[in-house]
Amino acid sequence: MANTSHTLPPSSPCPTIFGGPLPFSSSPQQSSTKGRVSLPLSPISFSLSPTTLSPATAESVHSSSSSSSSLSHCTASQCLQGQSISENISDQNDLTCLSWLHQRGNLLPLQPLAKMTPLPQQESFTLTPLPPASSKPPYSFSSLIFMAIEDSSEKRLPVKDIYEWILNNFPYYRTATGGWRNSVRHNLSLSKSFCRIQRDKSQSVGKGSLWCVCPEYRQALLEVLRKTHSYHSTNSNLINKPALLEGTDYGVPEVCNSMEMSDTLSHTLLLSAPSSQILTTKHQIFAENPPCLLTPDHEEIVTMESVEYQQKEVSEVMEKDPLSDSGYIELHYYPSHQYLVLPGDTELDLETVEILQLDAEAQEAAGSLLDLAGGGY
DNA sequence: TACCCGGTAAACACAC
DNA sequence: GGTGTGTTTACCGGGT
Known part of the structure; x- marks a missing residue:
């Protein structure tokens, strides 16, 4: 490339x-x-x-x-209202930053990265051993949830779709025990970063509520995501291999x-x-x-x-x-x-x-x- | 050492 | 009754 x-x-x-x-x-x-x-x-x-x-x-x-x-903590309506507004106030760049979630349908997850010698930026991309699919992603559950929600068109997702997004993008969880779902729900409930929205009764498809990111915490979530990604990016040459990673189960959301x-x-x-x-x-x-x-x-x-x-x-x-x-x-x-x-x-x-x-x-x-x-x- | 944070497990209640 | 969802509590380990 x-x-x-x-x-x-x-x-x-x-x-x-x-x-x-x-x-x-x-x-x-x-x-x-x-x-x-x-x-x-x-x-x-x-x-x-x-x-x-x-x-x-x-x-x-x-x-x-x-x-x-x-x-300090938003209600669902404030969350919805504030979401698009706050996005544009404090993180205009973040809108762009997160555009990767929408610009590539097949998000390539950042897996725990084996210590490898970084390649120069312009080096040709040659296939190198990839970390096993069973490697656990370095992202916290909050970050995973954040990414899942941000990747949705409506910026809100039922927990089931959050599961699905994680499964689709982080193959580690396909083979992991079911406890991670509990952790996802635990995070959703416990974290102030996410707020619950009652589903429209008229379109009562599926159980539970929709979850969205509270705008007040969006910046913080983004920062955590950046730091995580930045930290692991500097320890890997995978970041320089987007073409190589395309279509694989490995990679970085870069x-x-x-x-x-x-x-x-x-x-x-x-x-x-x-x-x-x-x-x-x-x-x-x-x-x-x-x-x-x-x-x-x-x-x-x-x-x-x-x-x-x-x-x-x-x-x-x-x-x-x-x-x-x-x-x-x-x-x-x-x-x-x-x-x-x-x-x-x-x-x-x-x-x-x-x-x-x-x-x-x-x-x-x-x-x-x-x-x-x-x-x- | 204390504290914070994240992960995990478990129990329980509730809704479908 | 089974399953999924949401909440809460507790514990543990790592980092600071």
Whole structure:
């Protein structure tokens, strides 16, 4: 596998996904100058309507998020409501970080790793003995549950599906005794990180409740996951063998070195199209970071989700940036100030981007709550 | 050594 | 009654 186009200097403080460097596309379509990165605008466009940008909207979003985070332990509804919101407040990068769960259906679990001599990053991948399938994963049950829930489309799962996810992704448990299921349930009940949601009686399929991750604890869970992964990644060369590991029962949930992830990111970043269309489908645009040398604030990842943009009509003739009509989004990225320039010279600071995103997520969360209103939690 | 955390086992109650 | 789910308690081992 050739991932040379995504490499960064080893010493660069690059954005990471579970301890690995985030691939930065070096496609020629993506140009960068000092403090500025131009990102092609995808066919999905955004609408900067007055309503979505109103201070009241922003205020309400911010207030709801702050109230959510002030709770020591969330209720189910708060959990659902806060989930999408908090995700965007404190861990925008985490959204991206966890995207590996969704971008590869066959999650490759991190098994206990035999001490092996790490290979250089670009070394060709040759088959080496893999740890036995009976090796116990290094993740705690909390992490396993967290991953399972995060990997679900609804971000909530019945315990049965959590079992299934673990079985599918960690073959160790296929042969393990049944006690681990008890441990899963024990963790769900005991840990404040997870909250229970009453199932909708109307769709009473299966026993028990649904479980979701409490947004207040999501960051902590993510941190534990990162540390676990990072710790074991540094002790293995498996991390550098995504192609090798593909389709096997072994491996690491590492996407930053994989071509899959790189392609996904590149694809997301490099779509170019006219920005006049308004689409309602949910899409994501990852305004990727500039090269690490630009700023130490490399962990910031701007995500825009379900945001519509109506291209501003520019009547006046003015001196334009050569890139302004290219269909690119320009990310001006300075340590103290970051903003986007959309086609048509519309400028968006990252706070506005975040507000737009939060607004969209808040609406989505509200919809979810309505769906669950009959649950009577 | 004490404490914390995670894993495991067991018992029990409850719902389907 | 069997099975699955949820809760609680207790114990143990490892790490700090």
